[in-house]
Amino acid sequence: MSAKVDTPLFYSPLSYLRIALTTFIARRLLFALVLLAAVSLFTYLLFALLPTDPAALTCGKNCKPELIEANRVRLGYDKPIYEQYVQFVKGIFAGRTYGTGDVAFTCPAPSLGYSFNQHECVSTLIGKTFPVTAFLSLGAFILWMLLGVGTGTLAALHRGKWQDRLTSVVTSIGVSLPTFYVGLLVLFSVVIWLQWLPFPHYASPTDNLHDFLTAMILPWITLAVLSAASYTRITRNGVLEAMNEDFVRFGVAKGLKNRTVIRKYVLRAALIPIVTIAGLDFAALLGGAIVTESVFSLPGMGRLAIRSVTDSDLPVLVGTTLVAAVFIVMANTIVDIIYGILDPRVRLK
Amino acid sequence: MSNVPLLSVENLNVEFSTSDGVVHAVNDVSFSIQSGKTLGIVGESGSGKSVTASSILKLNTGITASTSGSILFNGKDILGADDKSIRAIRGSEIAMIFQDPLSALNPYYSIGNQIIEAYKVHHKKVKKTEARKIALEMLHRVGISNPEARIDEYPHQFSGGMRQRIVIATALINSPQLLIADEPTTALDVTVQAQILELMKDIQKENGMAIILITHDLGVVSETCDDVAVMYGGRIVEKASVQELFNTPTHPxxxxxxxxxxxxxxxxxxxxxxxxxxxxxxxxxxxxxxxxxxxxxxxxxxxxxxxxxxxxxxxxxxxxxxxxxxxxxxxxxxxxxxxx
Structure with a gap:
């Protein structure tokens, strides 16, 4: 390389700190992997920490001690916890076979364990229930973002007028109402009292779209309206705050249209905090919308998790917790990356 | 020299209704400015100088502000202008820069994006590459060295003084006839202050624009202004040439x-x-x-x-x-x- 590099005459003192977006993303992903490893370890410690003996749960109340011991060995619970963890992690990547001979049961990768209560691989159970939760979360999420950001912006732009006051009253109610109450109320009034919809009976959208939609519409609306309330407030405050920024006034003074100023200057600034909480809220929902799924009897991951707690189904409990944690970590990483794209100042390190 | 002023403000009143009562921010203010001249508006915080300046671009919007009087710019009635015609004036014939250069630039877009945007909004048919060239020239004009390397950088990568230069470049990209500078140097340290004022005066000499300089710094006034209006309690209490204000002040x-x-x-x-x-x-x-x-x-x-x-x-x-x-x-x- 020639030594004559075209160096700029002047460089801001901060320039050397600036890193490319790709480096930034790579760094976030690496961090996420480390975090996931830690999360899986802590989750697996549930086996060691809970007072329940996992082997004793494998057969009924009047189980012989010999059988318990045999099952303990068969399922690997006789080994020290760190060896069990290594086996568990291996299973995630390579699949795992429990027991030997006729009673052997193989869970293909990613194996998250084997539920002896339900005689099923945990990954299969999660694979069955996750789409329900995903559809529920995604639909509700889209609805509540549109509703929350829309009404929040509207309220801010009409600050002090009736639109603002109405939103303020409605969101106060929305924020303070619990899901199980509103869920039951909606279910009762729409399905039982008004009989506008049949009682929800979940079906996969590819099997029966009609059943899918009639089962989903009420939980979507319930979740969306309740969650939207806090988004309305955050958006309203963010927009109002942004409108006081000098750069917004400067944008107006440039001769930009109101619509352009609101989109490019006000909402851009106001949306950044919303991206953060939206990402985390969505991830939490993906991990299982426990209350909503229970109220509307949706066979989702939330109900699977709850049942694993009441049945002391440890492998399922660990599996669902781990999957929920993975969503949170993934959401965090995605939020960070979106942040880096939205706000160039975040890319400093 | 023609005696028709570029801008004349007559009996301007601005009130804001708040929950505490009506704030009389500007009361019966009249002044005018000719092309190529610099008018200083001086006063303490809360004397109504910024509100007066904002009125010239109709920036005091919102339901609580009420403005009366008349503002004529090149014979055009500003206060009576509809949204579309006031937008055509903003940034193209009258530009405004604000006190804090650190917050006047949108942190989420590169400076090039913002300067080009300011140009394109009044020159819709100009191609982006052409606008970029003009932006580069303007950056060079305001003293940003190596503009090609820096045009795609973000505001946080520049120092305060550099940012105010970029703000000035953005404001002047359409060669406005009037620049309203609301305390343009207050947030900057003294040496940078002098450079920025110098820059504004140089550009004024080149293109003959008028400047309204709002400040509470009499030192700045004495260096840059031709005439001065001193504001107190929302009124102009003294109007004088700079020499006369400093030599023979006529108001207590x-x-x-x-x-x-x-x-x-x-x-x-x-x-x-x-x-x-x-x-x-x-x-x-x-x-x-x-x-x-x-x-x-x-x-x-x-x-x-x-x-x-x-x-x-x-x-x-x-x-x-x-x-x-x-x-x-x-x-x-x-x-x-x-x-x-």
Whole structure:
């Protein structure tokens, strides 16, 4: 390389700190992997920490001690916890076979364990229930973002007028109402009292779209309206705050249209905090919308998790917790990356 | 030189209704400015100078602001203009820059994006590559070295002084006839201040634009302005040329202000003077002269000062006008009755 590099005459003192977006993303992903490893370890410690003996749960109340011991060995619970963890992690990547001979049961990768209560691989159970939760979360999420950001912006732009006051009253109610109450109320009034919809009976959208939609519409609306309330407030405050920024006034003074100023200057600034909480809220929902799924009897991951707690189904409990944690970590990483794209100042390190 | 002013503001009143009452931010303000000239508007915080400036671009929007009077720019009625025609004026014929360069640029877009945007909004048919070239030239003009390397950087990568240069480049990209600078150097340190003022004056010399400079810094005024309007309690209390304001102030408030500035004269006397008391609340202005509670010269005219608001009148032998009930002899009075 020639030594004559075209160096700029002047460089801001901060320039050397600036890193490319790709480096930034790579760094976030690496961090996420480390975090996931830690999360899986802590989750697996549930086996060691809970007072329940996992082997004793494998057969009924009047189980012989010999059988318990045999099952303990068969399922690997006789080994020290760190060896069990290594086996568990291996299973995630390579699949795992429990027991030997006729009673052997193989869970293909990613194996998250084997539920002896339900005689099923945990990954299969999660694979069955996750789409329900995903559809529920995604639909509700889209609805509540549109509703929350829309009404929040509207309220801010009409600050002090009736639109603002109405939103303020409605969101106060929305924020303070619990899901199980509103869920039951909606279910009762729409399905039982008004009989506008049949009682929800979940079906996969590819099997029966009609059943899918009639089962989903009420939980979507319930979740969306309740969650939207806090988004309305955050958006309203963010927009109002942004409108006081000098750069917004400067944008107006440039001769930009109101619509352009609101989109490019006000909402851009106001949306950044919303991206953060939206990402985390969505991830939490993906991990299982426990209350909503229970109220509307949706066979989702939330109900699977709850049942694993009441049945002391440890492998399922660990599996669902781990999957929920993975969503949170993934959401965090995605939020960070979106942040880096939205706000160039975040890319400093 | 033509005597038709570029901008004339007549009897401007701006009120804001708040939950505490009506704030009379600007009261009966009139001034005008010719092309190529610089008018300073001086006053303390809350004297109505920024609100006056914002009115010229109709930036005091919202349901609570009400504006009356008239603002004529090149014969065009600004206050009566609809949204579309005021947008055509903003940034193209009248540009405005704000106090804090750190917050005047949108942190989420590169500076090039923002300058090009300012150009394109008034030159819709110009191609982006062409606009970029113009932006580069403008950046070079305001003293950003190596603009090609820096145009795609973000505001946070520039120092305060550099950012104010970028703000100026953005404001002047459409060669406006009038630049309103609302405390453009207040947030900058003194050496950078001087550079920025110098830059503004240079560009003014080149393109003959008028500048309205809003400031509370009399040093800045003396260096850059041709004429000065001193504001107090939402009114103009003195209008004068810079020389006359500094040599023969005709309003007790101006006199007080000058006493509070460190100059060669003042330092000879040792101590800086302050104006006792605080500026009036714009929520309930007194019925008479709003400076009366802080005035040291009102003994002879107190009755009048309490009951009626003094109008701006010429004070002979100067060409200044002053809103004070003390008339022709006021000059002498101010000189004799220096507070000790």
């Amino acid at each position: 408030y101006s006199f007080g202000l000058l006493g509070a500035v460190r100059s060669l004269d003042n330092s000879a006397r040792g101590e800086l003077q302050t104006i006792a008391g605080s500026p009036p609340s714009l929520l309930n202005l007194p019925s008479g002269c709003s400076f009366l509670p802080r005035c040291n010269y009102a003994d002879a005219t107190r009755q009048q000062c309490v009951s009626s608001v003094p109008a701006l009148q010429n004070v002979l032998p100067t060409s200044s006008s002053s809103a004070c009930h003390l008339r022709a002899e006021s000059l002498n009075v101010l000189k004799i009755k220096e507070p000790s």
